[in-house]
Amino acid sequence: MKIILAQSAGFCFGVKRATTMAFDAADHCHQICSLGPIIHSPQLVRKLEEKGVEVIDRVEDIPEGAVIIRSHGVTAQELDHILARELRIVDATCPFVKKAQEYAAMLSREGYTVILVGEEEHPEVQGIVSYARDGEVFVVGDRDQAEKLPRKKRMGVVAQTTQSFDNLRQIIEVCLEKSGELRVFNTICDATSVRQKEAQAIARQVDLMLVIGGFNSANTSRLTRICSDIQPRTHHVETAAEVDPQWFDEVHTVGITAGASTPRWIIEEVVEKVRTIR
Numbered sequence: 001m002k003i004i005l006a007q008s009a010g011f012c013f014g015v016k017r018a019t020t021m022a023f024d025a026a027d028h029c030h031q032i033c034s035l036g037p038i039i040h041s042p043q044l045v046r047k048l049e050e051k052g053v054e055v056i057d058r059v060e061d062i063p064e065g066a067v068i069i070r071s072h073g074v075t076a077q078e079l080d081h082i083l084a085r086e087l088r089i090v091d092a093t094c095p096f097v098k099k100a101q102e103y104a105a106m107l108s109r110e111g112y113t114v115i116l117v118g119e120e121e122h123p124e125v126q127g128i129v130s131y132a133r134d135g136e137v138f139v140v141g142d143r144d145q146a147e148k149l150p151r152k153k154r155m156g157v158v159a160q161t162t163q164s165f166d167n168l169r170q171i172i173e174v175c176l177e178k179s180g181e182l183r184v185f186n187t188i189c190d191a192t193s194v195r196q197k198e199a200q201a202i203a204r205q206v207d208l209m210l211v212i213g214g215f216n217s218a219n220t221s222r223l224t225r226i227c228s229d230i231q232p233r234t235h236h237v238e239t240a241a242e243v244d245p246q247w248f249d250e251v252h253t254v255g256i257t258a259g260a261s262t263p264r265w266i267i268e269e270v271v272e273k274v275r276t277i278r
């Protein structure tokens with residue numbers, strides 16, 4: 001059976017950086033926690049817990065010591081709270097997310113109504129919104145929501161890093177009609193689209209597709225949907241243990257990809273398991 005493994009499978013730059021910082025901090029700090037799970041990989045979170053990194057959801061519950069800020073950042077209020085408590089900060093916020101936070105803050109300071117293209121409930125979006133402290137901010141998910149925006153003299157647009165370029169473009173078109181002056185910062189990171197395009201290309205060539213990643217990982221679930229649209233024999237697995245040999249009847253070529261928060265060792269275990277299937 002031939003295996004095609006996506007080159008982009010697994011950690012993106014920001015997640016790799018955050019996990020390296022977390023393991024490094026675990027080796028050096030006596031008392032340490034992460035504010036929320038560092039990434040959407042239960043297996044990696046467990047490894048960190050074994051090294052003493054506890055997952056805490058609220059700043060007020062952090063006992064003392066050091067706190068790791070995960071790759072999609074925290075709200076300005078949480079950061080203020082952490083600073084006020086004089087906790088040691090290991091800031092693993094992805095530099096691309098930080099840029100979006102800084103643009104939102106700058107636009108707000110300079111009197112623009114901030115339009116943030118993204119999913120309202122996502123922690124990264126809540127973080128970016130919180131930095132636009134000086135004026136109005138609207139979170140817009142799609143073109144229809146943008147149509148409902150009020151007219152404004154000056155609008156400034158930033159995007160959640162994982163948004164699609166097409167959605168951003170459509171919302172910008174609407175904002176152009178609704179404002180006298182429009183500034184746009186394209187803060188999309190291409191890690192997501194690179195993974196999606198490669199997964200689509202592989203799904204077209206294979207008899208079965210495996211997508212590896214946490215069941216709680218939104219980007220892995222999206223990859224699975226994209227592959228299923230092309231190759232109905234697509235399975236989302238979290239570890240090698242879930243790979244069922246019965247899936248592989250009359251399969252000659254298998255495609256494998258993984259979400260941006262899937263550790264390399266899990267990808268290798270899945271590849272190994274597939275190799276043993278005859």
Ligand code: SF4
Pocket residue numbers: 012013014015071072094095096097161162189190191192260
């Ligand atoms: S997807 Fe992009 S912005 Fe998000 S953590 Fe990865 S590199 Fe950073």
